[in-house]
Amino acid sequence: MKIEVWSDFVCPFCYIGKRRLEMALDQFPHKNEVDVEFKSFELDSNAPLYSGQNIHEVLASKYGMSIEEAKKNNERLGQQAGSIGLSFNFEEMKPTNTFDAHRLAKWAKVQEKEKAVTENLLLAYFTDSKNISDLEVLADIAEASGLDRENALDVLKDKTAYANDVRVDEGIAQQYGVSGVPYFIVNQKYAISGAQPLNTFVGALQKVWEEENPKPTFKNLSLDSTSDAFCSDDSCVVPPKDQ
Numbered sequence: 001m002k003i004e005v006w007s008d009f010v011c012p013f014c015y016i017g018k019r020r021l022e023m024a025l026d027q028f029p030h031k032n033e034v035d036v037e038f039k040s041f042e043l044d045s046n047a048p049l050y051s052g053q054n055i056h057e058v059l060a061s062k063y064g065m066s067i068e069e070a071k072k073n074n075e076r077l078g079q080q081a082g083s084i085g086l087s088f089n090f091e092e093m094k095p096t097n098t099f100d101a102h103r104l105a106k107w108a109k110v111q112e113k114e115k116a117v118t119e120n121l122l123l124a125y126f127t128d129s130k131n132i133s134d135l136e137v138l139a140d141i142a143e144a145s146g147l148d149r150e151n152a153l154d155v156l157k158d159k160t161a162y163a164n165d166v167r168v169d170e171g172i173a174q175q176y177g178v179s180g181v182p183y184f185i186v187n188q189k190y191a192i193s194g195a196q197p198l199n200t201f202v203g204a205l206q207k208v209w210e211e212e213n214p215k216p217t218f219k220n221l222s223l224d225s226t227s228d229a230f231c232s233d234d235s236c237v238v239p240p241k242d243q
Contacts, residue, residue: 001034001208006041006173006183009098009132012077012088015122017182017195019084024201030209038109038118040102040169041181050096050131058095081126084198092129099166101132104142106162107155116145187212 003021007014025031056070065073074090081088101121108117120141124130130137135156142152155161173183176191184192186208192200 001030001205001212002187003034003036004039004185004188005036006039006169006178006185007181008041008043009101009118009121009125010095011043011181012081012126013195014182015086015126016081016084017184018118018122019086020195020198021184021201023084023198024205027202028205028209034205036115038105038114039173040106040166041173041178041183042098042102042166042170043181044097045099045170047095047097049133050094053095055090055093055095086126088126089129093125094129094131096131096133098132099163100135100138100156102166102169103162104138104152104156106165107152108142108145108147111147113145113147117142117147120145 005018005021007018021036025034025036028034056067056074059065059070059073060067063070071090074088078088078090105114105117105121108114121132124137124141125132130141132138132141135153138156139149139153143149176183176185180193182195186192186204190204190208192204196204
């Protein structure tokens with residue numbers, strides 16, 4: 001089973017959805033046969049680099065709400081995150097452009113470190129209040145994920161490196177009609193939109209597995225389907241001679 005996940009590193013529901021998917025996979029008996037691949041999606045490709053504005057101010061301006069309304073909304077998000085073991089530090093969060101972070105993740109994929117870098121980028125932004133558009137910060141994240149720091153920095157300084165990989169993911173999302181994230185596509189046939197409840201992910205995994213791996217059905221060619229000439233856990237009876 002292959003699950004493709006479109007997400008952005010400054011999207012709170014992407015982190016929540018990722019964790020719920022992981023929790024569902026922990027309950028899934030075929031977990032080792034599931035491949036999860038992360039895809040790039042920028043909520044705002046024109047977002048500026050970190051300007052010093054806090055997340056409450058940015059959201060208030062973007063969605064036309066008051067600072068207090070933004071704070072209450074973030075508080076509810078924080079409680080939702082906390083219920084699954086995540087810690088969101090909204091007071092020190094640094095909203096910023098994520099294109100270079102996505103480029104780093106694409107390079108990490110080639111190095112077979114995509115999952116570690118994806119998790120560490122989300123952790124850096126939501127919990128550790130790092131500026132994930134700062135190249136030095138991104139190089140630190142690469143190193144913490146088991147990658148060579150200097151190589152990561154060289155990749156990041158080349159603004160063309162892995163840029164096309166990011167754009168390809170975003171182009172595919174556009175073709176699929178994906179307008180928001182997180183967005184999960186399973187086996188290129190089934191879709192899950194948003195940070196659904198844990199039970200939804202659990203049920204979806206089981207449903208897809210059953211539909212993609214149906215149990216074989218056989219046509220019974222026995223001359224007498226009522227014959228009891230077989231053994232089961234309950235009995236092993238010898239049928240009469242005329243059978």
